[in-house]
Amino acid sequence: MGRADARRAQRRGSRGAGRSGGIRGLFTWRKLLGTAFGICLLGMGAFAVLYVMVSVPEGNAQAKLQSNIYKYSDGTLLARTGEVNREIVDLAQVPKEVQMTFVAAENKSFYQDKGVDFKGTARGLLNTVSGKGKQGGSTITQQYVKNYYLDQDQTVTRKLKELVISLKVDQKRSKQEILAGYINTSYYGRGAYGIQAAAQAYYGKDAKDLNVAQGAYLAALLQAPSQYDWAVAGPKGKALVQERWNYVLNNMVEEEWLDAGKRQGLKFPIPQDPKPLNGVAGQKGYIVEAARKAVLEETGLSSDQFDLGGWTITVNIDRKKQQQLEKSVETKLIDNLDTKKRKLDQDIQAGAVSVDPKTGAVIALYGGRGQNQHWSSNAARTDYQPASTFKPVIFAAALDGESVTQDGRDITANTRYDGTSERPVVGSDVAFAPENEDDGNYGSVTVQTAMNKSINSVFAQMGVDVGMDEVMKTAGKLGMDVEGLDAVPAQTLGSMGASPMAMAGVYATLDNHGKKVTPQIVKSAVHQGEDPVQMPDAIGGQVISRQAADSVTSVLTGVVDDGTARGSVRNAEGLADQQIAGKTGTSDYNRSAWFTGYTPDLVTSVGLFGEAAFNRTDDDGKKVHKGDQVTLKGAGGGGRVNGGAFPAQIWADFTAKAMGEPSEFVLDTDMGAAVTPPPDTSSPSATTSPSDEASPSDEPTTQAPTTTPPATTEPPETTPPATPTGDPTTSPPTDPSTDPGPSDSAGLPIDPGSNNRPENDNALTR
Incomplete structure (x- = not known):
């Protein structure tokens, strides 16, 4: 190789070496480390910025949603409600x-x-x-x-x-x-x-x-x-x-x-099969809605706020007694209806409430055929007349106010009134002449007999004697909603609206010796992480005197022992040894039928309501719209449906199984059927027109009223009755089968109907 070739080779080597050194220089470990460090710094800076910018937000709404939990009084689960089961x-x-x-x-x-x-x-x-x-x-x-x-x-x-x-x-x-x-x-x-x-x-x-x-x-x-x-x-x-x-x-x-x-030692725990969520089928929906309403009223929460969940609500409902009430309605009413063969049977609605009179706890409730069939609860509805179940309120007002008749006689269980049908009341600025059931005339009768037989004309006159303002005031004190109602004699027929819940409260107050009882569905209500809600007291103060309340109770035992509820209640299996007070009621046009009754420890109000199940034209060519009030007559294949029939039968079946051991009233009174009643001095004349609120199983033991009024329209003067014998606080009710008693209240005619139906249509509010 010549000197020139050597120089060229040297130059080529120098250029190659330069290229290699340049690449290595570009990716030195120092540069790589610096780049990585820079990226880390940038990442840390970015994360620092992100850390500062991102704050902890509020929890999302869905994660906060919970169920509302409802429990029976014994703590067992009643229902879960809400969008999220949590x-x-x-x-x-x-x-x-x-x-x-x-x-x-x-x-x-x-x-x-x-x-x-x-x-x-x-x-x-x-x-x-x-x-x-x-x-x-x-x-x-x-x-x-x-x-x-x-x-x-x-x-x-x-x-x-x-x-x-x-x-x-x-x-x-x-x-x-x-x-x-x-x-x-x-x-x-x-x-x-x-x-x-x-x-x-x-x-x-x-x-x-x-x-x-x-x-x-x-x-x-x-x-x-x-x-x-x-x-x-x-x-x-x-x-x-x-x-x-x-x-x-x-x-x-x-x-x-x-x-x-x-x-x-642990074994795999196989879980149970899935079950439907505890919803609001059957009667649960009515109980849940009543409890929900009570909590909303007490807390002032809106529905939206409440429905976010987190509530645990324990109701006073006794699970076993609730099941028994449902069974009693089923066996005594529903099983006797045939909605396929009789369209009328589709119109029958039942409602019932049972209350402990000592605590005010609602221990059982029947609201209807289920919310999927009937949304609103019949236990709370106030659009039907309580009819003759209002009569004890009139008598309570008379006793509490120590009222007297038009001629100055004290009103007691033994006071006599003229029981003539359509007799104009005396002393009223508003003309009123109510008809008795089947236009029956009873002549001179005691208040006890008038209560037993539910004689309208007697209690219309008593209401005027007491003063209708005082009657309505007493009704309000006992728990009825009478605000804005006119204090007129027609109200004596129970022409205002009332619910089974309200009537249970009224009679529970009587049972509680005049101390106010406000039925309470909720036992406790607690929201997650908060103090329990203080629910209102179910037991209030003395609203009528004990003597007045106990005397009404005493008189109402006569309705069961010797009156319109005898056939279905006194003769019912399991109740022979139990003291019972109560009152039947059948409203205008037979649109509602009632029995509200009580033992010393249990008060239950049962109502039947005629409510059109579908649009139609009735027999008179009148248009009937779904939801209209219609007659109960013919339901179950019979005639008129009275308080002494289905309602009393439901009541008796439930009470016999739910009441426990027989008990006695302890009453501070000297009047009524709980003691030996005085003899009457006159009897109605014989007739073949039977009272239709007796049980068909009963044989007639007394003569029914005549349709011919007596010669006078004023109650006759009588000598004061003899003082009854026995201790009025402990003596059991008179047994009509062994004690003759007064001739016009010694027995009961046979036909299953009602002599307590308000018949004067013009006098009734709809």
């Missing part, structure tokens, strides 16, 4: 070992970490960016943040927010708060959100009663609720959930949260 419970209500199953399943380092799994989050971000779908690895804190503060979207933005919020939540909240939030917001399948709903859905128990094996199953479920539900899982799903269950328990042993010996 009941938040404090962590202290969950056994410690059950708490740890969730930590063992999801995040063993939960109590040591800072709320974030950076590796898992980074992996999740990369998979999200690369389109590989969802990625696990989040801590309990992150899952709680996702459930409670964010949503389930799988985006980079959401993951970054989750990271920041989780760090902040871990700093601000205790681990106990975070764990409680996690187990209360997670979805467990079967429509159950939160551990309490899950415990009920899978094991039929509260979270506080779960054992560690059951807790491990619920913790295992969270990985795949649908796939791991034992009731629907295939062989693979069952194998996987058992594998996951074992994983949870083994982790607990490894972390020394569970004794190894105890672990060996």
